[in-house]
Amino acid sequence: MTKSVFFTFPPRKYIISDLEKRIIEAFEVFDHSGSKTVDVREVGTIIRSLGCCPSEAEIQEILVAVEDQETSGSVQLDRFLPVVSQIIQENRLQPASPEKLLKAFLTLDHEKKGYLTKEFLSKAVVEDGEPFTQEEVDEMMAIAIDAETGHIPYEYYINQLMVRPTDDDIYALAAKL
Structure with a gap:
């Protein structure tokens, strides 16, 4: 029996979309240590750099969802990415027409x-x-x-x-x- 030479694609959860790539790129600009972590004070700037227009109250709501409870004051990429991705997919935080x-x-x-x-x-x-x-x-x-x-x-x-x-x-x- 011959082995297949075709690459088997990973399940969907491992495929990164262009949207996720953009969010990761914006996040990494503020990840100065390369630890996939940013300071909570940078979250609003990261989200706005993506073209979103959140109010300060909306930023606080996002922080509640993404802030690392073990190391207060920081946000991990693995928590940030799905939350912000979902917000954008739901067309929330768009600039005013x-x-x-x-x-x-x-x-x-x-x-x-x-x-x-x-x-x-x-x-x-x-x-x-x-x-x-x-x-x-x-x-x-x-x-x-x-x-x-x-x-x-x-x-x-x-x-x-x-x-x-x-x-x-x-x-x-x-x-x-």
Whole structure:
């Protein structure tokens, strides 16, 4: 009897999808020791680097699911990967659509001028909802403000914010599974 020369593929649980590869790559950037472990304080940054937009409350929920109970303050890749993979496959934490952003800006633009002032928007994002840090406000204003008028023409700003999905977008990869 002759032995088969064909490779036998491992069961599905060992095949890593493109989505999982992207999550692992993002995780490894913050795994400075190569131990497949990151500090819990890096989890939000890792998830955001994948193109997800979680609130701080959502980050805390994820931490409850992934934090290593034995070594508090750390997250193991083997716990992180399935949780984040599932979140993305369920299309959770996606960035807001242009329509949703426009609706939010229109709600703030009581006079329907098509723009907001720097002072008004700065105050709104610091005091309402999930507050921005001063660094986040400064970054936003650097992109949002029209240099000629000093105002924030929000339709233009929304277009600046929009990232056009590509084939390697994390949610596009999840849709292929």
